[in-house]
Amino acid sequence: MGDAxxxxxxxxxxxxxxxxSLRAAALLLAVLALLAVPLLxxxxxxxxxxxxxxxxxxxxxxxxxxxxxxxxxxxYVSLGHNVFVVVGAYFSAALFVYADISPFVTAIGAGLAxxxxxxxxxxxxxxxxxxxxxxxxxxxxxxxxxxxxxxxxLGGSSGIALPPLHMSEAALVKVPFYYAMFxxxxxxxxxxxxxxxxxxxxxxxxxxxxxxxxEIAGINTNAYKVxxxxxxxxxxxxxxxxxxxxxxxxxxEIFLAxxxxxxxxxxxxxxxxxxxxxxxxxxxxxxxxxxxxxxxxGSSELNLTVTGVLLVGALLFFPGGIVGALRxxxxxxxxxxxx
Amino acid sequence: MNVLQIxxxxxxxxxxxxxxxxxxTMLYGVMRVINxxxxxxxxxxxxxxxxxxxxxxIDPLLSMVVTGPALFVVxxxxxxxxxxxxxxxSRFTEMTVLLSFGLALGVEGILGSxxxxxxxxxxxxxxxxxxxxxxxxxxxxQLYGFIASLFLLGALWSFLRFTRTGYAIRAxxxxxxxxxIVGVNIDRVSALAFGIGVGLAxxxxxxxxxxxxxxxxxxxxxxxxxxxxxVVGGLGSLMGAFVGAVxxxxxxxxxxxxxxxxxxxxxxxxxxxxILLVRPQGLFGKPETI
Numbered sequence: 001m002g003d004a005x006x007x008x009x010x011x012x013x014x015x016x017x018x019x020x021s022l023r024a025a026a027l028l029l030a031v032l033a034l035l036a037v038p039l040l041x042x043x044x045x046x047x048x049x050x051x052x053x054x055x056x057x058x059x060x061x062x063x064x065x066x067x068x069x070x071x072x073x074x075x076y077v078s079l080g081h082n083v084f085v086v087v088g089a090y091f092s093a094a095l096f097v098y099a100d101i102s103p104f105v106t107a108i109g110a111g112l113a114x115x116x117x118x119x120x121x122x123x124x125x126x127x128x129x130x131x132x133x134x135x136x137x138x139x140x141x142x143x144x145x146x147x148x149x150x151x152x153x154l155g156g157s158s159g160i161a162l163p164p165l166h167m168s169e170a171a172l173v174k175v176p177f178y179y180a181m182f183x184x185x186x187x188x189x190x191x192x193x194x195x196x197x198x199x200x201x202x203x204x205x206x207x208x209x210x211x212x213x214x215e216i217a218g219i220n221t222n223a224y225k226v227x228x229x230x231x232x233x234x235x236x237x238x239x240x241x242x243x244x245x246x247x248x249x250x251x252x253e254i255f256l257a258x259x260x261x262x263x264x265x266x267x268x269x270x271x272x273x274x275x276x277x278x279x280x281x282x283x284x285x286x287x288x289x290x291x292x293x294x295x296x297x298g299s300s301e302l303n304l305t306v307t308g309v310l311l312v313g314a315l316l317f318f319p320g321g322i323v324g325a326l327r328x329x330x331x332x333x334x335x336x337x338x339x
Numbered sequence: 340m341n342v343l344q345i346x347x348x349x350x351x352x353x354x355x356x357x358x359x360x361x362x363x364t365m366l367y368g369v370m371r372v373i374n375x376x377x378x379x380x381x382x383x384x385x386x387x388x389x390x391x392x393x394x395x396x397i398d399p400l401l402s403m404v405v406t407g408p409a410l411f412v413v414x415x416x417x418x419x420x421x422x423x424x425x426x427x428x429s430r431f432t433e434m435t436v437l438l439s440f441g442l443a444l445g446v447e448g449i450l451g452s453x454x455x456x457x458x459x460x461x462x463x464x465x466x467x468x469x470x471x472x473x474x475x476x477x478x479x480x481q482l483y484g485f486i487a488s489l490f491l492l493g494a495l496w497s498f499l500r501f502t503r504t505g506y507a508i509r510a511x512x513x514x515x516x517x518x519x520i521v522g523v524n525i526d527r528v529s530a531l532a533f534g535i536g537v538g539l540a541x542x543x544x545x546x547x548x549x550x551x552x553x554x555x556x557x558x559x560x561x562x563x564x565x566x567x568x569x570v571v572g573g574l575g576s577l578m579g580a581f582v583g584a585v586x587x588x589x590x591x592x593x594x595x596x597x598x599x600x601x602x603x604x605x606x607x608x609x610x611x612x613x614i615l616l617v618r619p620q621g622l623f624g625k626p627e628t629i
Contacts, residue, residue: 077433079375079440124612128619131373131574134436135566136615138375139608142563146608150601258559262444265437301456301555305448311441315434316424 026335034182038175051174055246057287058181062188062239064267064279069192069232071265072274073201074225075208076126077134080141081236081264084114086255087144088237089244090154096162096245103162103245104180107238114237118230126225129211141256148252159251162244177246184242188235193276193338195231204228208274262307270314272323276338281322286310344475345592351481353588355550358488359543359561360568360580361495362536368512368575369532372422372435376442377540378561380410384544385459385553386450392461392548399461400487403545407491410541411534417442418533423526443558450555458552466549484546491542492581495535499577508532512575564604567611573624582622 037054041047063085071077088110092103103110125136149157167173195201203224206214215221244250263286271282293303318325326332359381366372384406391397391405421442425434468479499505510518511528519525547553547561568587572579587607595603614621 075430075433077436079436124615128615130430131367131371131432132570132615132619134373134433135570136611138559138563139567139611142560143605143608146602146605258444258447258556262440265440269437301448301451303448304451305445308441308444308446308448311444312421312438315438315441316421319428319434 023334023337031186035179038178041171041175048171048174051178053287053291055174055178055181057284058178058185059239059243060263060267060283060287061185061280062181062235063264064271064283065185065188065192065276066232066235067264068268068273068275068279069195069204070225070228071232072268072279073195073204073208074228075274076130076225076229077265078137078229078232079134079261079265080137080139080144081232082255082257082260083137083140083144084117084233084236085240085243085260086148086252087117088114088240089250089255090148090160091237092241093160093162093244093250094154097160103241104176107180107184107241110241111234111236111238114233114240115230118233119226122226122229126222126229141261145252145256148256155250157252159249162248162250164248165245177242180242181239184235184239187238189276189280191231191235192279195228196276196339200224200227205274259304259307262304262311266307266311266314268321269311270318270321272321272325275321275323277336278321278323281336285322341474345596346589347475347477348481349589349592350585351478351485352550352592353585354485354488355481355543355546356565356568356588357581357584358491358539358546360565360572360584361492361577362539362543363565364569364572364575364577364580365508365512365532366536367569368577369508369515370422370435370529371432371515371575372533373432373439373566374536375436375439375562376446376558377439377536378558378565379443379446380413380537381540381544381547381561382450382553382555382558383413383446384410384541385547386454386544387541388545388548389459389461392463398463399545399549400463400483402548403487403491403542406545407538407542410544411538413541414534414537415530417537418530422533423529426529443562447555447558454555456554456556458554459548460552461549463549480549484550487546488543491539495539504528504531512577560604564607567607570611570621571614573621576621576623579621579623 034054037044038051044050063081066084067078067081071081088107091110091113092106095101095106095109096103121136121140125133125140148154154160165173165176167175195204203214203219203221206217206219207221207224211221240255244255247254267282267286268279269282270285271280272278290303293306314321320328323332323336326336359378363374363377366374366377387406387409388399388402391402392399397405421438422435425431425438428434463480465483466480469476470479470482471477499509507518507523507528508531510521510523511525511532515525518528551557568583569576569580571587572581572583587610590610591603591606594606
């Protein structure tokens with residue numbers, strides 16, 4: 001983000017009260033509409049398909065918004081953030097299989113476990129500035145791969161099966177996942193919003209702009225970075241726990257596929273890194289695009305190529321993402337401006 | 340197995356790792372580029388060698404003459420078309436990471452759609468042969484790979500040491516701004532470094548084709564391993580890459596012996612985190628300065 005952008009941010013004389021209430025009304029309407037969707041049973045025709053698609057959308061909104069806390073606000077790109085997904089999923093799966101506690105209960109614990117993991121890993125990897133951190137996150141993903149593939153207690157690479165969830169009607173199985181994942185998405189976006197509008201978030205952005213100056217200004221950069229990394233793990237862990245349960249059969253490669261890590265990055269960048277609305281917009285667009293391309297062309301290896309091409313294209317032509325590009329031209333609608 | 344035997348295994352593979360890692364660390368040294376697509380281009384080289392061997396019976400070692408120059412051209416093109424455009428952008432290294440990450444995904448997808456996600460490997464006769472020397476035996480495939488790697492690294496070293504262009508590249512690695520002030524054509528040096536870096540990856544791909552089994556997604560395992568090597572050695576240090584490669588390879592060989600092959604790669608990542616704890620700039624790296 002250049003200086004011109006920031007100048008405009010300050011100068012824009014927004015019709016504040018009206019704008020805010022319009023924004024709030026739009027948000028409230030969207031939330032109510034989404035909460036009402038499962039009530040449409042049995043009017044809604046491909047019921048479980050729609051629910052599953054939206055549940056997936058909520059999950060990616062949560063993942064991308066969480067990634068944005070470290071990758072966007074703080075400017076520390078993590079390419080191994082799917083480690084939090086796999087840890088969250090297996091944390092709750094293990095408690096379900098061996099202690100018979102439902103993942104709907106233990107998902108919060110999975111989030112906290114991921115935050116703890118974030119603190120430990122962050123304390124080691126965030127001592128360096130930038131470059132080595134990115135490499136360490138890739139290494140972390142590969143460590144998780146070796147670990148989960150060979151951890152016999154959790155089924156190793158061949159996976160672990162969970163007791164399925166039974167409902168009075170088969171189609172209704174998706175409903176609890178829908179509401180739970182909606183809550184995760186809401187939580188993640190709220191956390192992202194609160195961080196963006198706090199002193200802490202201001203510190204993170206200072207680190208992203210110029211870490212040395214931030215340090216000179218008296219910001220405890222190490223503590224800030226580790227906190228950002230840990231916070232970014234919470235809702236990914238919770239979402240991962242729910243995702244794992246919804247599959248009823250977990251294999252490490254589902255969560256540790258490079259596409260999972262890549263999509264969080266791509267969504268944030270396409271939507272607009274370092275903004276509140278960007279990752280949400282990016283997640284919605286990419287989920288919709290993936291759904292369309294799979295139904296149109298089928299699932300193939302080339303999907304990964306498309307992900308790569310989109311990433312390269314976005315970086316070259318819209319480095320600020322959709323939100324950034326619109327804001328630069330002064331065309332960002334108030335509804336999408338939560339920064 | 341005795342200590343000498345394990346050390347031989349480690350050193351032979353270490354030489355090959357050094358060839359793989361050199362291009363990566365050189366790009367960082369010259370331009371502060373972390374090329375995450377480095378290993379993807381190595382796998383491209385491996386597939387070229389595989390096709391040449393399968394369809395034309397060309398020996399994988401000989402195919403380095405094709406894979407190296409072919410990927411050299413790819414490297415130059417990448418610089419001219421992509422990386423040159425982002426030169427001077429803020430947070431340049433991070434930009435290169437994301438850009439090359441996108442490239443790597445693109446390459447993986449294309450390879451996957453051509454060759455599908457199954458393991459491939461070439462099997463020239465020497466790949467499984469051995470030479471017995473008293474109580475130890477030396478696998479011929481790895482020995483040839485080691486010799487080929489040392490030959491290429493030696494050629495690179497001579498080029499950097501004894502030619503004017505080599506001087507310019509080394510000067511740029513030491514201090515980019517100062518090199519520019521004394522009249523080094525940074526643009527040309529960067530393009531050349533990209534060509535050499537990616538070309539070395541391609542040549543290493545020929546070795547991968549018979550030393551290891553590979554599939555489109557295996558570039559990720561390799562890039563993790565190679566990045567660990569160069570962080571341990573010190574990002575941007577050629578000597579560090581060599582020492583890191585051979586050293587870690589020997590440690591990994593002992594880990595394979597003690598813990599089994601599935602845990603041996605863990606050695607690289609554990610050592611990466613260990614070095615980040617005690618010496619974040621790596622063995623041969625310059626400490627960060629403000």
